[in-house]
Amino acid sequence: MxxxxxxxxxxxxxxxxxxxxxxxxxxxxxxxxxxxxxxxxxxxxxxxxxxxxxxxxxxxxxxxxxxxxxxxxxxxxxxxxISIYNELYKKIFEHGWIAVIKELLHKSKLVETIQRSELNQETRIFKLYSAKPLYDIGAEEYEWVSNSKPKNYIEILKLLDSAHQIKIDIAKEHKISPEMIAGGKAKVHIHPKINYNGEYSFNNRYRYRRFENDIYPPDFYEGVINSNLLDFTTRLSPQRLKKAFALTIQLGNQKMIDFILSHSNLVQLASNQSFHEAIKTGNMKIINDHIRNKDLIQNLNTNILEYEGIKNIKVLSFGLKTTTQNENRTLELFQQFTRENKMDFLKCLLDFGLDRNRIKEEYIKNGEYLNFTLPFEIILFFYNNGLDFLHLNGKAIFLASEIGDIQVVQFLLNRGVSTSISGRCLLKESIAADNVEMARITLSKDSESHMCIQADFRFACLKGNSKMAAIILEKHKDVHKTIPNLLIDVYSRGNQSISDLLIKSGADINGENGKLLKMAIRKNDSVMIGQLAELGAFLDLSDKKSIFNATEYGYTNLVEKAVSCGLASNIETINSCLILSIKNNHYDIFCLLLKNNADPLYQKNSPIVFACGVGNMDMVKTLISMGANIRAKNDKGFVQACKSGHYEIAKLAIEHGADVSAGSYKNEAFTCAYLGRHRKIVNLLVENGADKNLIQNLNFLIACERGDCTAVKAMLDDDLQNRTLLGERMDLDENQTQRHSGIKTGDVDKGIDINYRNGMGLVWACSRGNVDLVKLLIENGCNVRARKNRPLITACRKNHYEIAKLLIENGADLAAGRNRPLTAATTQNHHDIICLLLEKGASFRNFKGISVYWSAKLSLPSIFRDILETNVPRSLLDRSLVWVFRGKNTSNLEILMFYGVSVYGKYAKTILEGFRSQLNWEIGYDYLLGKNRSSSKMSRPI
Incomplete structure (x- = not known):
């Protein structure tokens, strides 16, 4: 490295x-x-x-x-x-990095100045230097300080406050001679003393307010007061000291209050703000001091009741005693204290003569007192103090209901308050809120709530609240009988508990020609079906789907009922039911149908063929006893038994003369049994003359299926050495596919057919994605176009790029199966495969653009957009609109709109007029109609 x-x-x-x-x-x-x-x-x-x-x-x-x-x-x-406006400062203060701030305060930078001097009529220029702080507290942004953590805030203020005392040695720090320093002093102060009384100024460059030479942030006073930094206050201007005094009262810091008062006269400190803070905090001493000196304090309003935020009962009483009462203001206070649930304050107002009739009149006039929720204690207080006006407006009971205050609702109902006002119904709102107890109280106390009981009960049922439905039924036992199809609607929403409740209460179970039973059958709801069957629900024989579903799901009692109602007379239906009973292995229904006119030889012995396939020996024997031919349809039942591994039935079929080489292709029974690893059946077939020469080819297929290139190569190199090879599908591990014990092979002729079963080996190898195996098979003559070009289609669908390329190079048909290779790649969103196919000559225009349509329906938007970039004809774009709707693909719909597909064209019209009920995609229709499009010109989808 x-x-x-x-x-x-x-x-x-x-x-x-x-x-x-x-x-x-x-x-x-x-x-x-x-x-x-x-x-x-x-x-x-x-x-x-x-x-x-x-x-x-x-x-x-x-x-x-x-x-x-x-x-x-x-x-x-x-x-x-660091530049003065660097964002790093913000981070320093937010994190409270005291050590960094200390370091900054001791750092400076040189400022060059030019001085000229005249000596002997010659001008000489000197460069002198002075120091400027790296961190200039005179230009400090107050937001940075105020953003610091509370625990570091005062510490930072102390540092900045003492910064003017810092001295630095310019010569030593910047390594210059003292002669080069302006003023000649090497040691200088670089920071100014902070002015706590600076004013706001407007910075035109940075477009925001800041303090000129002032670090006073919005919460400066609060930090100072809470930290009891008394010395700070002595340096404030009178105006700032007034603000500090008011904030000190607000914070309740008595030590700071006493300190400020000891250094200044109350007359100089007092203001409406300080008086207001004293009222809010209940500081009676400060209030009395302000009132006592009101003549000396400029513009002081001492009317306590006119101030907001009265929180102390003593302050309220004092205000009521000492000031002239304004009735409108006292009414406002009454409303405020009602909202704040302060009964002692309300009592105080009433005791001092607030007119109860005026309160009632004001409420009746605009109802303002009850535009909020009231606790039970306040309502009780109203009634106990002669304010019994809540029944005059229904808002109170509805507001109480909304917050679920049952005690208040009960109290108001007992006093006759109405539960219906301006279209609102208390019972309905209780149902909407799922408040069962509220609904119970409403039903028991108020007759008005019963007026729309049918609609309310239906609402409760459809909402799925079984407890709510039950309490309504307790009061109105027959309410459901007057609501048509309620049981059907409830059951369709999947609410079993309410469905059971309605059935037990006697709801009509046969509405709409037995629709409830039909729905239960189609849902395969055994509980509901059993319940309805016991109650004798009507079964509609004209609804074949219900009969078929009952048979398919094994509801014997329903099939019995259908038979008793005349099912036997409908030959086609009863025979179809017979086939369904066999396919789903319902022996009781099978026997029931045979006893009631079902044909055991229906459709050329189809019943016995299906019975062999499901492996039900009792059914097979019953059908044989009734004349069915187990060898019907060219031994199809025998082949199905071998394929599914039903040994006893296969043996029975052979005993009846079945041909071991039978099937839709020669030796299908043996092939399917071998590939299905059904050893006993394989031995049975070999004992009865099955072609043993198939074994090598079947082993070859097994090896291809599991992608075992080594085994396939060994087979092709030496067939004789691998004549008993069976493959992993029988019982071998991954490294051994050359032996299958227990199968009687006898002498097997040499020879492997590379294209056995029409190239199935190559198809399986392509599916596995083994490039070496595919190459080996092709080199040995395997047909790359076998099974209608299935190898290439499989490789494209599975995204095996190298295999697809290899197949194409060896002659695979790019447009096989109506362009299926390209369609498979696009619908599976395999971009590299699409590019490969197009590069080798495939085209989206082939077969009338079928691949474009499938892409519109299923592809990701990125793939679909790339396809449209290949100069797809306009006609294909327009028609793709229908396929987008079939796939409900919103992204591709937007892409088509971007490429200019008209919402007024014939295909859009076809969708809107002809396919709407079939396609059932309202989001797409809204989009097509313009409801979800902000404009006709869309931005290009990403």
């Missing part, structure tokens, strides 16, 4: 990564990642002292390092400079 990367580059890596564990590489690297000294020297070497804290400096490249206080100190001590 040392030879490849310079030490500087490696230093950067370790500084940024902060990885001390990499110290194992070398001690030097460990120093870079851990040592503050090495980090500082490295950073200065990279950026220089003047630019290290600039925007393009370490903040940009190494942001983690700017959070290290010790590193910042080390950089400052090595001469790094």
């Amino acid at each position: 040392d030879r490849l990367l310079s030490y500087e580059v490696l230093s950067r890596i370790f500084i940024e990564c902060q990885r001390p564990e990499l110290a194992l590489i070398s001690h030097a690297f460990y120093q870079v990642s851990q040592s503050i000294t090495v980090q500082a020297e490295t950073l200065i070497g990279i950026y220089g002292k003047d630019k290290i804290f600039a925007e393009t400096g370490m903040e940009k490249s190494y942001p983690k390092l700017t959070t290290k206080e010790n590193l910042v100190i080390a950089l400052l001590r090595r001469g790094a400079t």
Whole structure:
């Protein structure tokens, strides 16, 4: 690594990564990642002292390092400079880095001045230098100080306050001779004394307010007062001292109050603000002092009741006694204290003569007192003190209901408060809030709530609140009987508990021609079906789908009911049910149907074929006893039994003369049994004359299926050596596919057909993604276009790039199966495969653009957009709109809009008028109609 990367580059890596564990590489690297000294020297070497804290400096490249206080100190001590408006200051104060601030206050920079002198009629120019603080507290941004942590705030103020005492030696620090210093003094003060009484000024350059030569931030006084820094206050101007005095009262710092009063006269300190703070904090001594000196204090308003924020009962009583009462103001206070739930304050107002009738009149006029929720204690207080006006406006009970205050609702209902006002219904709102107890109280106390009980009960049921529905039924037992199809609507929403409640309460279970039972059957809801069957629910024989579903799911009682209602007379339906009972292995239903006119020979012995496939020996024997032919349809039942591994049925079929070489292709039974690893059936077939020469070819297929290139190569190299090879699908591990014990092979002729079963080996190899195996098969003559070009289609669908390329180079058809290779790649979003196919000559225009349509329906927007960039004809774009809707693909719909597909074209019209109910994509329709498009010209989708 040392030879490849310079030490500087490696230093950067370790500084940024902060990885001390990499110290194992070398001690030097460990120093870079851990040592503050090495980090500082490295950073200065990279950026220089003047630019290290600039925007393009370490903040940009190494942001983690700017959070290290010790590193910042080390950089400052090595001469790094910070501009006055650098954001680093904000970070320093936010983190409360006291040590960094101390370091900054002792740093200075030279300012060059030019002086001229006349000597012997000659002008001589001298360069002199003076020092300017690196951190200028005279231009300090007050936000930085006020953003510091509370625990460091006062400490920072102390540092800045004492900064004017700092002296530095210019000559020593900057290494210049004393003669070059302006004024001739080497040791100078560089900071001004802070003025705590500066005024606001407007900085035109930076466009914000700041304090000129003043670090007073908004919370300066609070910090000073809470820290009892008494000496600070002695340096404030009279105006600032007034503000400090008011804030001191607000904070309740009695020590600071006494100190300020000991150094200044109350008349000079008092103001409306200090009087207001005394009222809010309940400081009666300060209040009395202000009132006592009111004639001496300029513009002082001593009317206590006119001030906001009265929080002390003594202050309120004092104000009521000593000031002239304004009835409107006392009404406002009454409303305020009502909101604040202060009963003692309310009682105080009433005791001092606040007119109860005026309160009632004001409430009746605008209801302002109850535009908020009231606790029970306040309501009880109102009634106990003659303010029984809550029944005049229904807001109170509804507000109490909204917060679930049952005690208040109960109290108001007992006093006859209405539960219906301005279209609002307390029962309905209780249901909406799922407040069962509130609904129970409403039903028991108020007759008005019963007026719309049907609608409210339906609402409760559809909302799914079974407890709510139950309490309504307790009061109105027959309410559901007057609501049509309620049970069906509830069940369709999947609410079993309310459905059961309605059924137990006598709801109509046969509404809409037995729709409830139909729904239960289609949902395969055994609980509901059993419940309905016991209650004698109506079964509609004209609804074949329900009958078929009942048979498929094995509901014998329903099928019995259907038979008793005349199912046997419908030959086609009962025979279809027979097939379904066999496919789903329901023997009881199977027997029931056969006893009731079902045909055991239906559709040329189809029942026995399916019975062999599912492996139900009882069904097979029953059908044979009724005349069914187990060898029907060219021994199809036998083949199905071998394929599914049903040994006893296969044996029975052979006993009835089944041909072991039967099937849709020759030796299908043996092939399927072998590939399915059904050993007993394989031996049975061999014993009964199955062609043993197939074994090598089947082993070859098995090896291809598992992608075993070594085994395939060995087979092709030496067939005789592998004549008994069976493959992993039988019982072998991954490294051995050359033996299958237990199968009687006898003498097997040599020879492997590379294209056995029409190239199935190559298809499986392509699916596995084994490039070497595919190449081996092609080299040995495998047909790359076998099975209608299935190898290439499979490779494109599975994203096997190298295999697809190999197949194309060996003659695979790019447009096979109506452009299926390209369609498979686009729908699976395989960009590299798409590019390969296009490069080799495939086209999206082939077969009327079918691949474009499939892409519109299923592809990711990035793929679809790339396809449209290949100069797809306009006609294909327009028609793609239909396919986008079929796939409900919002992103591709936006892309089509971007490419200018018209929302007024014939395909858009077809979608809106003809396919809307079929496609059922309202979001797309809203978009097409412009409801979700901000403008007709869209920005290009990403």
